[in-house]
Amino acid sequence: MYANEPPTTSNQISRKYALIGYWSAIIMTIAVTFSGITATTAMKIPSLLSGITLVPIFMVFMACIHEYAPSDMKFFSRLGLLFSTGYATLIGFNYYMQLTLVRQNLYSDVFAMDNPLSIMIVIEALGYGFMGLATLSTAFVFTNGKVEKAIRWLFIFNGILGVGGIIGYALGLNMNILLGGLIVWDIIMPISSVLMAILFRRVLKKDIASQPA
16 A cells, blocks of 8 residues: 555445445344244245345345445455355245245155255255355455454355355265254354444444534
């Protein structure tokens, strides 16, 4: 950075996008938590509904992180957005298929996710692999302060889980190992989104404090 060049900070996001980011992080926390509970307790339809709700919310969430990112780090947040479109396409198609044709007992043998030989399991693993790549890329945005550094490492860990799931499924690892990774995801993603909500909230409070009385 040149001597006369102004420093870039993570708080250059506008109040409007910080507010959208805050609520997307809150909704994402609820959706991921509910999805984890319903998936663990085999509540199929509620799990699918929360999962498909998470798709657009995650995209909004990532877009707000892109707005939050310093200008010299927007390459990484933009890369995260690109990877998240892969997640949205694959998981959105998968869950919508489960809620429509599979639920109506059409194509259930090949497309039902409760069938371990279903091609939809492959799509599921690949979709969440793209989510992992999205958070792994975006992790480099967060460098300042304890909260940002915690998000950074959680995003990296989620990336390792996602990419590891793709590789593990391709290598034919035991499904219990892959399900264990899903349980860990159910823990680290809500924590990540809660911490992001805290960051966006800080921006909103700072904006309010800076306004003239």
